[in-house]
Amino acid sequence: MNASSTSTAAPAADDRAEVAQALAGLCGWAHAAARQPLPDEVLAKSAQVFVDDLAAICAAHGQPEIAALAAAAQAPAPGAAATPNTGSARLLRPGGPLADPHAAAMINGTAGCWCELDEGYRGAPCHAGLYVLPALLAEAEPRGASLAQVLAMLAVGYEVAARVAEAWTFPAMSVHPHAAYANFGAAAGAALARGVPAATLAAAVRLAGGVVPAGTYQAAVEGALVRNAWTGLAASAGLWAVAWAEAGMDGYPDGPHPAFARLLGAATRAQALTDGLGARWAIAAGYHKLHGCCHSTHAAAEAALAMSPRLDLARGAQGIRRIDLYTHRPGMSNVAPGNSLAARFSFEHVVAVALARRDTGPDAFGRAAIDDPTVAALRRRVRLLPYEPLPAWPQDRAARLEVELADGSVLAEQCLSAPGGPDQPLSPAQILRKAQGLTARDYPGFAGSARAILDLDSATLARPWRELAGAMLAA
Secondary structure (H helix, E strand, C coil): CCHHHHHHCCCCHHHHHHHHHHHHHHHHHHHHHCCCCCCHHHHHHHHHHHHHHHHHHHHCCCCHHHHHHHHHHHCCCCCCCCCCCCCCEECCCCCCCEECHHHHHHHHHHHHCCCCCCCEECCCCECHHHHHHHHHHHHHCCCCCEHHHHHHHHHHHHHHHHHHHHHEECCCCCECHHHHHHHHHHHHHHHHHHCCCHHHHHHHHHHHCCCCCCCECHHHHHCCCHHHHHHHHHHHHHHHHHHHHHCCCCCCCCCCHHHHHHHCCCEECHHHHCCCCCCCCHHHHEECCCCCCCHHHHHHHHHHHHHHHHCCCCCCCCCEEEEEEEECCCCCCCCCCCCHHHHHCCHHHHHHHHHHHCCCCHHHHCHHHHHCHHHHHHHHHEEEEECCCCCCCCCCCCEEEEEEECCCCEEEEEECCCCCCCCCCCCHHHHHHHHHHHHCCCCCCHHHHHHHHHCCCHHHHHCEHHHHHHHHCCC
């Protein structure tokens, strides 16, 4: 079968019926589950995802592009008095200024993935918490939802996004998960926050599946900043999907299946949408990042940071002959990243900056680090090679680093699995330290509230999110 016939073959009718039934079952479960108490361990994990993603969004407020979007959202309307344009949803920025819900969802969603410090899901390539949270908060805040309600809706919306990601899988390095799956989490989160009937929620999710952008993974590797816009676009699309559903519109009964399977070549496993619902929670298999770069590079970052104290780079890279990185994704390469996004998805830059600067935080991917002569010279010495044989999950993102010095000696470090995943989970205290590091300068009230959230303090859980947000975002 040639490529053309593969790309245009329609999914079988019985396959479509199975997918439609499973998608309806997932949405029906979501509507009911959001109104029930979460299991204790799921509530605790939802609190961790909430704090982690909130801090990641807040950390990006100083990026020029995010600041410009926020300024535009608050600018006076044309012809209006010179007063800020306000709304009912907060921008997650110092002071927590209000904006139109669509603008707040879009800007917060775009900011969330900017520094590559948001959480993710290890069961499939997606960042389900970030896909849900901006749209959820934009709808939950004006309705006075409590933190406990927000955490329940986050966990359930996470399940919808993660199950969709499990059900439709694309060839590696083809479709970016932010483009493919973010709409579904946003639609589910917005629908749950609005309290719509189950049928409306299901229609919103189906509609969200019909407006998915065709976003390639290579956009991240090449530094095309439209990639960062996909999560923001999805957050707004999620709000619109609910509005469209309330107006009587609908999508395909099988949601994204015609596009995902027919046009984009996704492998489909419909049963993933419903298998073990309520017994197996996707959010429990989430990971949290300690490095501000693509999770695929984290084992490489760990190996490079472990090796860096053994290297003498006082005279630059001249004492190093070669750097060989054995990785599960040797095709994710960019020796000369042009911006911070490309640097975060460059194995060469991650290894080089970790070796030279012993840093993988936000500053390690800024202009100064990219242009650092030693970092640039080290990037050019990195060879990417396949890690073979690749271990099974959760060690399927393993990395082995070998550095040959000028005297012929070879240093080696290996990391089979980076900390932060389900096999090496971060403690609430570690997540709090990460959040403090990202917010301490500009959000003095963030850490105290974050600690209470992670502790599942009953009074904090009962507070309306809009009140808690004011305390957390106070400048």
